[in-house]
Amino acid sequence: MSNTNKAYDLRGIIGAAIFIVVGVLAIYYSGEFSPLGSVFPRTIAAAMILLSVVYIVTALLWREAPKTPPPSSNVRRILLAIVMLAWALLLEPLGFLSTSVLCYAAVLVIANYDRWTPRSALMYTAVGICILGGLYGTFRFALQVPFPAGILL
Numbered sequence: 001m002s003n004t005n006k007a008y009d010l011r012g013i014i015g016a017a018i019f020i021v022v023g024v025l026a027i028y029y030s031g032e033f034s035p036l037g038s039v040f041p042r043t044i045a046a047a048m049i050l051l052s053v054v055y056i057v058t059a060l061l062w063r064e065a066p067k068t069p070p071p072s073s074n075v076r077r078i079l080l081a082i083v084m085l086a087w088a089l090l091l092e093p094l095g096f097l098s099t100s101v102l103c104y105a106a107v108l109v110i111a112n113y114d115r116w117t118p119r120s121a122l123m124y125t126a127v128g129i130c131i132l133g134g135l136y137g138t139f140r141f142a143l144q145v146p147f148p149a150g151i152l153l
Helices: 010-032 039-061 074-094 096-111 118-142
Strands: none
Touching: 010 039, 074 096, 096 118
């Protein structure tokens, strides 16, 4: 079966190329950091570059017909920006974990296009706990990054 009549994911390829540029710039500018301080940004930048290259190669080799995206909403975009701003402003007074849990829940409610089911709610909750707990544990205990104390966690 030939894929010659199907379109490339041009937006995805352009986005991946932008991530490659951002990754290269992050590696370049992390040279000004201490050797220990440059480990994390260089690791993340290398992963961004590698995964972006993999995406570009797969997008070029295995073309797929463009899928119809879900309907977009400027209200959702504005609300997501407000949640990100709230996360930044509430981080200091509330603490990392409590602020992140609240904003994670808000982003889920705003960005979810699908119908909520008990299974999906349980799955989103479990994934959120794993991601936030993993990030908190990694930064707090493994990387020794100090977090704002906050009145909660």
